[in-house]
Amino acid sequence: MSDVTGKAWDSKLFRRVLAYSLPHKKLLFTGLTMTVILALLSSLRPYIIGMMVGSFVNLGLKDDLLYWTLLIVLMLVMESLGQFFFSYRANELGQFVIKDLRVELFNHITKLRLKYFDQHPIGMLVTRAISDIETVAEIFSQGILIILGDLLKLTAVLSVMFFMNWELTLVVLIPIPLLLFSTNVFKKVIKRSFQEVRNQVSILNSFVQEHITGMNIVQIFSREKEEARLFREINYKHKKAHIKSIMAYSIFFPVVENLSAISIALLILFSIYKIGDADANFIEISGDMTAFILYVHMLFRPIRMLADRFNTLQMGMVGSSRVFKVLDTEDNIVQKGNLEPNVFSGEISFKDVTFAYKEGYPILNNISFDIKEGQTLAIVGATGSGKTSIINLFCRFYEYQSGQILLDNNDLRNYSISNLRSKIAVVLQDVFLYSDTVLNNITLGDPAISLEKVKEAAKIIGAESFIENLPGKYDFDVRERGGVLSTGQRQLLSFMRSYVYNPDILILDEATSSIDTETEELIQSAIKKITKGRTSIIIAHRLSTIKNADQILVLDKGRVAEMGTHKELLSKKNIYSKLYEIQFVE
Numbered sequence: 001m002s003d004v005t006g007k008a009w010d011s012k013l014f015r016r017v018l019a020y021s022l023p024h025k026k027l028l029f030t031g032l033t034m035t036v037i038l039a040l041l042s043s044l045r046p047y048i049i050g051m052m053v054g055s056f057v058n059l060g061l062k063d064d065l066l067y068w069t070l071l072i073v074l075m076l077v078m079e080s081l082g083q084f085f086f087s088y089r090a091n092e093l094g095q096f097v098i099k100d101l102r103v104e105l106f107n108h109i110t111k112l113r114l115k116y117f118d119q120h121p122i123g124m125l126v127t128r129a130i131s132d133i134e135t136v137a138e139i140f141s142q143g144i145l146i147i148l149g150d151l152l153k154l155t156a157v158l159s160v161m162f163f164m165n166w167e168l169t170l171v172v173l174i175p176i177p178l179l180l181f182s183t184n185v186f187k188k189v190i191k192r193s194f195q196e197v198r199n200q201v202s203i204l205n206s207f208v209q210e211h212i213t214g215m216n217i218v219q220i221f222s223r224e225k226e227e228a229r230l231f232r233e234i235n236y237k238h239k240k241a242h243i244k245s246i247m248a249y250s251i252f253f254p255v256v257e258n259l260s261a262i263s264i265a266l267l268i269l270f271s272i273y274k275i276g277d278a279d280a281n282f283i284e285i286s287g288d289m290t291a292f293i294l295y296v297h298m299l300f301r302p303i304r305m306l307a308d309r310f311n312t313l314q315m316g317m318v319g320s321s322r323v324f325k326v327l328d329t330e331d332n333i334v335q336k337g338n339l340e341p342n343v344f345s346g347e348i349s350f351k352d353v354t355f356a357y358k359e360g361y362p363i364l365n366n367i368s369f370d371i372k373e374g375q376t377l378a379i380v381g382a383t384g385s386g387k388t389s390i391i392n393l394f395c396r397f398y399e400y401q402s403g404q405i406l407l408d409n410n411d412l413r414n415y416s417i418s419n420l421r422s423k424i425a426v427v428l429q430d431v432f433l434y435s436d437t438v439l440n441n442i443t444l445g446d447p448a449i450s451l452e453k454v455k456e457a458a459k460i461i462g463a464e465s466f467i468e469n470l471p472g473k474y475d476f477d478v479r480e481r482g483g484v485l486s487t488g489q490r491q492l493l494s495f496m497r498s499y500v501y502n503p504d505i506l507i508l509d510e511a512t513s514s515i516d517t518e519t520e521e522l523i524q525s526a527i528k529k530i531t532k533g534r535t536s537i538i539i540a541h542r543l544s545t546i547k548n549a550d551q552i553l554v555l556d557k558g559r560v561a562e563m564g565t566h567k568e569l570l571s572k573k574n575i576y577s578k579l580y581e582i583q584f585v586e
Contacts, residue, residue, distance in 0.1 A: 017139055017320050020097045027093040031140075034086035035149040041079050042298065043156035047164065048072060050291025090145045094137035101323065102133050108327050114397045116329065122209055127202045128326050135198075135319030143313035150302035150309065157298050165288045171270045172296055175259040179303055182259070186252040187310055193244035194315045198322075200238040207234055253304065260300040267292050337411075340419040344504040345373045345408050346535025348394070353403035355386075355393055363389045365558045366403070371551070376536040378546035380579065381555030387539045391507055394537075395424060425503035429510040431490040438467060439474040442497050449500050457499040460529055462522035463492040495523060499530050506536040543580055552576065 021028050052068050106129060117125075161169040211218060211227055218227055271289040348371040356362040364386045371377045379387045392398045393405060396417055405412040412420070433441045442457070443449040451474065458464040466489055470476040478485055478493075485493075498506060508527065524545060527538075540546050547566045554561045554569065554576045561575050569576035 039152035046294035053290040091141040094140035132319035139316035196241040256304040337414040349406040355400040375550040378549035385555040423504040425498035426507045431494040435480045457496040461526040
């Protein structure tokens with residue numbers, strides 16, 4: 001995807017943006033029609049006023065003057081209504097376009113691999129989905145339609161001016177080359193400043209998002225003053241970028257006003273000179289001069305605004321290029337499989353699987369193991385040994401480089417991703433809860449899951465007591481990320497979420513590592529119930545949670561160090577035995 005920041009214009013990108021207006025062609029056609037009508041109406045008004053001054057005022061034709069005055073008023077009313085209708089439709093078109101684009105962008109982001117989010121700040125993606133897309137709306141509301149209208153108005157005004165008096169027109173146009181030069185300089189300066197503003201907005205959003213999310217770290221380590229200093233620096237750069245654009249406007253607009261005044265002065269001087277000519281028609285010249293003074297304002301204002309319009313259009317293109325850069329990112333799991341079984345038996349095999357998050361730095365090396373239907377496999381090992389990576393590969397959050405993963409004797413890649421994930425429930429150590437009710441966080445808004453089923457899950461998991469004591473019970477709002485609940489309570493809700501979805505395969509990723517002993521006992525009881533009869537994978541640091549597993553896989557530096565039951569591994573006096581001694585003997 002080419003970026004319009006690198007060159008003056010990208011017609012391919014413009015056509016791509018314009019294509020989003022085609023589903024709303026009625027709005028686009030209405031805007032174009034109103035543009036033509038407004039250009040014609042506005043260009044005729046000064047001509048009629050000139051006729052009134054030249055023919056009626058000087059000759060004292062009061063009845064005709066009243067008639068033409070009423071006509072001018074009628075034209076002004078029509079222009080006002082037309083301008084309102086045009087502005088409303090143009091903005092409506094812009095909002096429809098960004099609505100479609102934002103939905104497409106969000107859907108695309110949800111399909112990206114987790115690796116993409118590891119490498120791109122969340123604040124940057126928020127900027128793309130919110131701020132940058134807003135600039136795309138201005139392509140239609142403040143860009144192409146208004147630019148087209150201004151160009152049509154300029155064409156109509158110049159045509160009428162040459163028709164009325166070509167000599168006066170040439171005199172009026174004398175300052176235009178200087179105006180065009182000033183406009184071009186302004187356009188370049190404002191473009192650079194706007195680009196800097198957009199970059200600073202993205203940096204600012206990323207900083208604020210990261211630090212609000214990690215506010216506990218900021219406060220725990222007393223980083224308030226230091227982070228405030230960093231924020232002031234970023235905010236200063238953001239302000240400085242805006243000041244550059246303000247300076248450009250402050251210089252450019254007075255220059256345009258002065259050039260407009262020069263044009264009118266030349267018009268008056270030339271008219272006075274012509275009036276001194278014995279053959280000149282005073283009435284005709286006075287009428288033309290009146291009309292031309294109005295035309296000068298109509299001529300300079302669009303040219304002055306065109307620079308601003310083009311920069312608005314350009315910034316919309318810059319914003320759209322950034323949005324399309326995300327849309328064109330193909331960092332998603334390749335969906336080639338179409339198998340969609342109703343139920344998985346849960347027989348899993350890893351055969352010589354090798355995986356690296358970054359090329360050249362393998363996390364898993366030739367991993368092989370089997371899980372039979374209905375069995376529980378526990379995975380243990382030191383931090384960084386590759387435990388969570390196995391889960392990420394099985395859920396197809398990442399793609400492995402070599403080897404094969406089988407599920408029910410079929411290659412994992414042959415399954416539909418949505419079908420695969422719908423039958424797997426994952427309980428993570430860091431539980432994510434939405435700012436919503438307890439009920440909605442458990443059901444995730446699925447209407448097929450009834451309140452009775454949720455209450456049944458609460459009894460089985462052991463969460464009924466604490467939920468019933470909450471204000472509003474199942475309608476209690478847990479706030480952002482479940483901040484008003486304890487770690488153990490959030491974990492219990494996560495177990496309930498997995499239970500009500502009745503998965504064929506259950507994965508517990510260190511789900512009991514951050515909870516107290518009392519809550520662990522509740523969860524231990526729940527684990528026995530929800531793992532019964534279904535294939536389960538449990539990753540745990542606390543070996544007390546996995547003693548009853550059918551098989552225990554011990555990882556060491558990305559390789560299978562040993563595998564067996566709890567008793568078998570203890571008898572080997574190897575890695576597992578040492579881990580057990582550390583936790584229980586000492």
